[in-house]
Amino acid sequence: MRNYYTAIQFWSYSLLVVCLCPLAVFLGSYMGWPLGIAPLLLLAPITVLAAISSPRVCSWTITVLAVGACFSEIFFRSDISEVKTTYPLSIMSAAVLIGLTLLIDAYIGKLRGKLSQIYNQNDELVRQLYECQRETQPVSDKSPSGADKKEKMQVESKENPDAEFGVNYPLLLLTLQDIGRRISTNQSNESLIPTVISTAKASLQCEYCQVYLWDSKASALKNALPVRSRDKHEYRPVPNSGVAAWVIENRQIVMRNDAEKDYRLKRILEEDPHMPDAIAPLTVGSELIGLLIIDKVDIESPTIGRLIYILSNIYALGIKNSQLFKRIEEMASRDGLTGLLNHATFQDKLQELIKNAEAQSTTLSIIMSDIDHFKSFNDTYGHQAGDFVLKEVARIWKTVMPENAIVARYGGEEFIGVLADHEYSQAVQIAEDLRETLENCPILFEGQQLQVTASFGVTELRHPATTTNELVKVADEYLYKAKEAGRNQVAGIAPNSARKPSN
Structure with a gap:
């Protein structure tokens, strides 16, 4: 609830209601309207907008403020003695505002119920489809190699649990240690980015890897390496549409296989049909450093997403350190007032x-x-x-x-x-x-x-x-x-x- 009340949208509506209160009092006095009419006309649109676009707690808080504004005329109208109808119309105006919020709240609740029902149906269909695919997979009973192979895999998984997913974790730890050492020794992007790309290709066993750096001032992505003629076929992310925009906004890794199964991401995938196998954000804390683009991965493994997550964090720290080192180097070599060399x-x-x-x-x-x-x-x-x-x-x-x-x-x-x-x-x-x-x-x-x-x-x-x-x-x-x-x-x-x- 604390997060709701710290939202800019909530405070904008609240400030608008407070500012419209004196305007309602002035308009009612100037036009000679009965009590409650001016606040109803001015605050009804704000109440409806808050009920539609704000969380339930915030919309009802805005409604309470609007109801209070309906009764504020009683204390501030200078022509209160000349107005024939007093409390009944104010109560009626407050009731109208509450009724509007109730109607919208009930309608939105029905929409959410239907949406939840659609989600559940989609999950059930995916589960049924998965079970049908498992049942229809060809199994050769005549060939003894099927049972032998299954038994062999069970034995191997008991001896080495990591072999089930095709990952050798001791080797992986040594690889990550080597990657961290190589990245920490490269203090300029000119030498760091090629190291990032080469280690990512070797660790993920992918054919293509790209790094795009994020320019927060221009809200743009820039390829960390100079564009070459042979790279024309490679994917170029767009920061304001497609999967790249979703990754930038949500700071989450998107795998193409997962996006094709998730209908919410599938709609975004339709805008970006040439999406690579994976797009990972390079972040340090809440700061976006860039994007890591992975394509043509040779091995499909359930752990590939975790490995990309680990590597992207290591790469983000390395690039951030490189940027800080460059900034400190420039500060040490340039005059602070003019920006020229010292x-x-x-x-x-x-x-x-x-x-x-x-x-x-x-x-x-x-x-x-x-x-x-x-x-x-x-x-x-x-x-x-x-x-x-x-x-x-x-x-x-x-x-x-x-x-x-x-x-x-x-x-x-x-x-x-x-x-x-x-x-x-x-x-x-x-x-x-x-x-x-x-x-x-x-x-x-x-x-x-x-x-x-x-x-x-x-x-x-x-x-x-x-x-x-x-x-x-x-x-x-x-x-x-x-x-x-x-x-x-x-x-x-x-x-x-x-x-x-x-x-």
């Missing part, structure tokens, strides 16, 4: 790019910038304005810079970017684009238009810097030369030229 991660990325450029004899350029007069934003508009400016500048950097560029917040109001396979002239052009975008796009903060500009320093690998520290140092030198020259400009050194800033 200083330490940038240094590692830059060293790796320089090694690749040296090994392949390719170009590499670096852009470094500093927001002009940034302290004035904090002093004039507050530190929240300064933080907002940093986030907007970071957004502009991510928009203007190429997709393969490495962009980081170097420190304070300084930003830095690395352009692989870009010459000095190309880097200068990108820096000019950044400068013009910042200058021509004022930032709006709490109704205040903030004019933001920045100074830029550009340099190229081997002209003259050859190491990570030298590259950043040269870019920083030309950044401050741009500031000394008046700010809001790009300065750098072109290859094969003297070390002199070019504006």
